[in-house]
Amino acid sequence: MEIPIQSLHKPSNWAGNIVFAARTVERPRTIAELQDIVRWSGKIRVLGSGHSFNTIADTDDTLLILSDLERRIEIDPAARTVNVDGGATYADLAPILHASGFALHNVASLPNITIAGAVATATHGSGDANKNLAAAVSGIKLVTANGEILNLSRGDADFDGAVVSLGALGVICELTLDIVPSFEIRQNVYLDLPVSAVIDNFDALMSRAYSVSLFTRWQGAATDQIWVKALTSAGEPPADVLGARAATKACHPIPDMDGTNCTAQFGVAGPWHERLFHFAIGNTASAGAELQSEFFVKRSDAPAAIAALHAAQEHFSKALFISEVRSVAADALWLSSAYEQDTIGFHFTWHPEWKPTLAAVKAVEAALTPFNPRPHWAKLFTLPAATIEAAFPRLPDFRELAKRHDPEGKFRNRFVTELFFSQPA
Ligand SMILES: Cc1cc2nc3c(=O)[nH]c(=O)nc-3n(C[C@H](O)[C@H](O)[C@H](O)COP(=O)(O)OP(=O)(O)OC[C@H]3O[C@@H](n4cnc5c(N)ncnc54)[C@H](O)[C@@H]3O)c2cc1C
Incomplete structure (x- = not known):
């Protein structure tokens, strides 16, 4: 399949301090289109709503934007879960959840961020008993480097490593989130x-x-x-x-x-x-x-x-x-x-x-x-990679997970490579 170069327009982040270097910007409308784009791309990164302040989402190759995917918000009242597509925002989800009598345990300071982008960076709100927003994820569907879909559920061996991924494992095309009765x-x-x-x-x-x-x-x-x-x-x-x-x-x-x-x-x-x-x-x-x-x-x-x-x-x-x-x-x-x-x-x-x-x-x-x-992960810091490695004890395991699911580094941009893949083994 030939992938058309859709736009040479270069998007920037919300704050305007990063202009993305992407050669191509792709906006799939279906999961099948998304899979084809991933399958045939060289390097690729997803841009959510662009609320990060560093180059975490940047690429000089293909940038994937999921806002044109059909919004899917499917509540399962018995299981107390909701399935959302990879481009949905908290502003899309929250009013629908509330109208159905449900809530998220917690949210960030603002609603206009994608759920997938927030989950990928461990975005959080506040509350002594409230975990970060990624902790509400009980299932994740990723389009991996070969274009196939990987399903992971809470309890699977790779799950705890795959939720907060900085976009380095694949494209999140669907998430299942825990929900609670509205309050x-x-x-x-x-x-x-x-x-x-x-x-x-x-x-x-x-x-x-x-x-x-x-x-x-x-x-x-x-x-x-x-x-x-x-x-x-x-x-x-x-x-x-x-x-x-x-x-x-x-x-x-x-x-x-x-x-x-x-x-x-x-x-x-x-x-x-x-x-x-x-x-x-x-x-x-x-x-x-x-x-x-x-x-x-x-x-x-x-x-x-x-x-x-x-x-x-x-x-x-x-x-x-x-x-x-x-x-x-x-x-x-x-x-x-x-x-x-x-x-x-x-x-x-x-x-x-x-x-x-x-x-x-x-x-x-x-x-x-x-x-x-x-x-x-989504904000500005200058801590060296070795200091970060010391602060995240499972980072070496994440590196191995990324190598296993993406051996060629299709989803690794400069930000992720310098942080996680530049240390001596
Ligand atoms: C005004 C403002 C307020 C904020 N408030 C908070 C706050 O209260 N708490 C907090 O913790 N953070 C906060 N942030 C930071 C924000 O939550 C993060 O930057 C978050 O990642 C934004 O989501 P996004 O959709 O804009 O992601 P982006 O910035 O677009 O992307 C972030 C990362 O997620 C990856 N990604 C996005 N979508 C997908 C996908 N479908 N599949 C795979 N990878 C994907 C990207 O590749 C990138 O690596 C705030 C930011 C702003 C600008």
């Missing part, structure tokens, strides 16, 4: 908790509700905002949190921005998908022109890590729009940032100026080095 959340924002109170009461703060996020600009002695997303069954929200006062106007995570783009606050009860995202479905997320990084440490190290970042804040805070601290429960997925440890994520939204951001990223990495930080 309601109240969201409240509290202001100006001192850093010392965060450090002294960290467990009490993060375990206070279903999902808690702490936002800070790492300036001075106080943090900015605590977003508390509580199950309505937990009762009325408190007037203050550890002395932090309740906000009286709608807040945006970036203190100077308009909070009306965000999900409803002030403790008004509402469905999970209208409260757990920070940014409402259909609205602009975050600042728009920005860069992001995120690093994860073992939960028990979080108070010391916060103290270390606080001590180093003058070296990175000027480059910041805002930083977010979230908790993620441990899972068993080999390349998950929460692999076998309850985890705290330190997220940084940077101004879109490359040089100050790079210096700031290095300052954060230096402050967190004693805690063996794991980077968010």
Whole structure:
């Protein structure tokens, strides 16, 4: 079969800091077309919704975009699962799930990302008992290098290695996700908790509700905002949190921005998908022109890590729009940032100026080095491959898995090769 060169137009990522180098962009409409494209391509990568900040999705050969695939969202109420196609977003899925009486256990800050792209990078939200979004996957269908479909289910030998794959095993064409009965959340924002109170009461703060996020600009002695997303069954929200006062106007995570783009606050009860995202479905997320990084440490190290970042804040805070601290429960997925440890994520939204951001990223990495930080695969980091290998104990097993399913490296781009395949065996 001859594959037509459809477009020489080069797409860029959401943030606009990466223009993809692809020679060809393919947009299959059916799984059979997708399989043919993979079968006959040289190097190939999938682009989801392009919300990553580094070259993880890039290729100089074929870029595959799945947004033209027919949307498939099939709920199995008895099994409490939903099957979704490889191009579907959380914004496609969440309202349909809710209308059928179901929910996802957790979501990220924004809805407009593909489920497959989020799963491939271990995207997460917050909540002491909430694992990252990939942990909801119970089945995965991959189009592998020869164009054939590989089905893996939770419990299969390769499954825990194949879910968070950075796109290096094949094209995710379908996912089965665990779902739960729909639930309601109240969201409240509290202001100006001192850093010392965060450090002294960290467990009490993060375990206070279903999902808690702490936002800070790492300036001075106080943090900015605590977003508390509580199950309505937990009762009325408190007037203050550890002395932090309740906000009286709608807040945006970036203190100077308009909070009306965000999900409803002030403790008004509402469905999970209208409260757990920070940014409402259909609205602009975050600042728009920005860069992001995120690093994860073992939960028990979080108070010391916060103290270390606080001590180093003058070296990175000027480059910041805002930083977010979230908790993620441990899972068993080999390349998950929460692999076998309850985890705290330190997220940084940077101004879109490359040089100050790079210096700031290095300052954060230096402050967190004693805690063996794991980077968010989809955000900016400079940690060397050997450091990353030491932080992910199953990375050598993932390398072998990738070699077995993709011996010629069809799905390996420069990003993945430099991270995982440049180390001496
Ligand atoms: C404003 C903003 C807010 C964010 N908030 C959060 C947050 O709250 N929590 C968090 O953890 N992250 C967050 N992120 C990061 C984001 O979740 C990740 O970048 C995620 O990967 C985005 O999904 P995507 O569809 O855009 O993937 P892309 O960036 O398009 O791709 C990411 C990776 O997934 C692979 N991939 C995509 N689709 C497939 C497929 N079908 N088969 C195989 N591989 C595939 C790509 O090849 C690439 O390697 C945020 C990003 C932005 C811009």
